[in-house]
Amino acid sequence: MSAPLSGPYAGGGHVVKIAFIGFGEVGQTFAAEFLKFRGVSVSAFDIQFAPNGGLLRDRAEALGVEAVDCPSEGAQGADVVISAVTADQCEAAAVTAADYISAGQFFFDINSASPNTKRRAAVHIEIAGGSYIEGAVMAAVTVPKLQVPILAGGDGAAILATRLNALGMNIKPVATEVGRASATKLCRSIIIKGLEALLCDCSAAARDSNVADDVYRSLSETFPSIDWPSLALSMRERVEKHGIRRAAEMREAADMLDELGYDSRLARAVADRQEIGASVKSTR
Incomplete structure (x- = not known):
């Protein structure tokens, strides 16, 4: 500093x-x-x-x-x-x-x-x-x-x-x-928040189906630089802690897509999943 x-x-x-x-x-x-x-x-x-x-x-x-x-x-x-x-x-x-x-x-x-x-x-x-x-x-x-x-x-x-x-x-x-700075941020958020939502669903389904090790092993063969179990855990924790704020951000990303003439349904689904993830923790 x-x-x-x-x-x-x-x-x-x-x-x-x-x-x-x-x-x-x-x-x-x-x-x-x-x-x-x-x-x-x-x-x-x-x-x-x-x-x-x-x-x-x-x-x-x-x-x-x-x-x-x-x-x-x-x-x-x-x-x-x-x-x-x-x-x-x-x-x-x-x-x-x-x-x-x-x-x-x-x-x-x-x-x-x-x-x-x-x-x-x-x-x-x-x-x-x-x-x-x-x-x-x-x-x-x-x-x-x-x-x-x-x-x-x-x-x-x-x-x-x-x-x-x-x-x-x-x-x-x-x-x-x-506008330029915000566009850069929200385009990035579509990937980051989207990946968080996908990994939350993937890890939960893999765990409940008793195939988590097999799924993570397969993902590691495709993306060997990523520690998938650790990433899934950290992303789930982020969603549980910050899902409400992240959902609001993703709805802004969806608005941006609408304004640009693109389909925003996926971004809005990600927002909903972030919000659900935060509510899961609040009910524990």
Whole structure:
């Protein structure tokens, strides 16, 4: 990780306050890393914050994050507002933010939404005078944390990347227009989330038919570089833990396919399977 911030950023001043809308896995992971830098403060709002405590609010405060009761409160004085809600709330978060975003304030939308959803979100922020930057998080954040690859698009993407990369992020500007980063992310998601759904069904059927070893052995002959039993287990665990969020992302991918004129039924079936996988764990 970079050394704590001590000098000015290229293209502007210091980033001294970051505000999160949404404080799930991504928000918590990023916030903990940002707070390792001297002079940086973090606020967060989440609809699950209880007014007088609660698990998620307590977790935020334990990290040193200012937990606020409304997003506008957290955004006051922030250099960057990071939207990290669920995919289906992406545009709604931008609509709300348009009421309080300050002129020139960065709104970094890292939700896994379709290109058109991101474009609509951008309009809300830019009409209000903010600087909308789309972000596409290209891998799970658990291990790389701030170093997870993020593609960025928008007029100010290069400036924001310079500033946040100085705080340990790994942002790559790919376009000055909004949509390209999200399209890259969701095309990848069709494969990753689809494979998760397929492996959940394959492993369950193979186990119940008492042929799991034979199936994995056959798969290994075709794809020898993959440890299929381990992959099946890890993908099932991902679906059980994150299936609701992943289902929302896959419905955004399906919307993208519709907008491009392709059949989205398979993507929507994957979304349904992700959601079912998450509900399986909740009933155990």
